[in-house]
Amino acid sequence: MPRAKLRTPELRDRVLRAAMTMLAEEGVTAFTARKVAQGAGTSVPAVYELFGDKAGLVREIFFEGFRRLRRRLEEDAPTDDPRADLVRVVQVFRAFVLENPVLAEVMFARPFAEFDPGAEDLRSAAAVRGFFVGGVERCVAAGRMSGDPTDAAHVLLALAQGMAAQETAGWLGTSQASADRRWDLAIRAVIDGFAPGSADPSG
Template sequence: MPREKQRTPELRDRVLHAAVAMLADEGLAGFTTRKVAHGASTSIPAVYELFGDKAGLVREILFEGFRRLHAQLSRIEATDDPRADLDRLIDGFRAYVRANPVLAHVMFGRPFADFDPGEQDAAAQASLNSQFVRCVARCVDAGVIAGDPLDIAHILLAFAQGLLAQETAGWLGSTEESRDRRWTIAFDALLAGLRPASSEIRPASAGLRPASSEIGPAPARLS
């Protein structure tokens, strides 16, 4: 008699949540299919039946990470100040990565050697890109900045990821105040360079709000 198929939506969700939780608790070094199966109270063959192989599981973790990020950023309500909304969107992205550093590393760093990103994986980031493009387009329409919204959105995300890499490594400052200040200075300078020629420079004090979550104390670096 053939073995009963175990591809139930409930088991799939349980395995996926166990995998994300394991990444957060043990990091990349402790991530194995065996441990994920144990954490989900199932078997390794069941995990493979659901996801194909470890690469398939990692791909679904990546998708789950972008789903969670999209949901978090979607809770940011638009106001009549598009520049303030853009600040809040960047702040929300920063807070998510700081709260989920290992998951974010899977999403943006692709650290697994046996995972070969494809078109599907690039599409997973499309929802994030579209959120930034819409917000940037409102700034362009309001005359706050000038340029192609898609180009600017890509630049902002790349810029934010670079700052986050420095921040998570402890190189952006030894205090929360200094890290917040450098985020504000960086994005004020970047967006000031994108202003229409007739625009006045925006005061630095109106920049990004402090991030709402922390990944832990940073090592002593520059203050």
């Protein structure tokens, strides 16, 4: 009889956990299927059977990153202050990137030549983007912001990505106070720039 294959959901989860740990500890350049297999106590063929190839494994890390970020964003219930809630969304995003810089690189950049996210892959980010859009929509409904919510949300998310990347690289100042101050300045500039009565941000 042929030997039974042990490619179980439990093994898949173990390989993914090992991959996430290795990526966080050793970075993109040291990431190999062989090291992941060793960390998970399995073989490279088993990793490939579970995920297809290295690109498939990176793709699953990409998806897992967005699942984790979404769970973080879901932890806070909305309050009666939509502007404060929108600022909190940005702050949660900031904290996630600072705690998971290499994972964030996989999610928002293209560090692996083997994996270039396509349109279908990028849909996994829609739920996270939805928190920004939903937050802006609440601000518009409350008269705190104006303009197209989707446009404003894209601008705010791009700002958060850029600021987080700068902070991760050490470019936002030499102290926590200076980094916090610059985040506050940037967030207020964007949100208040969409306030009713301000210059039309859409041009």
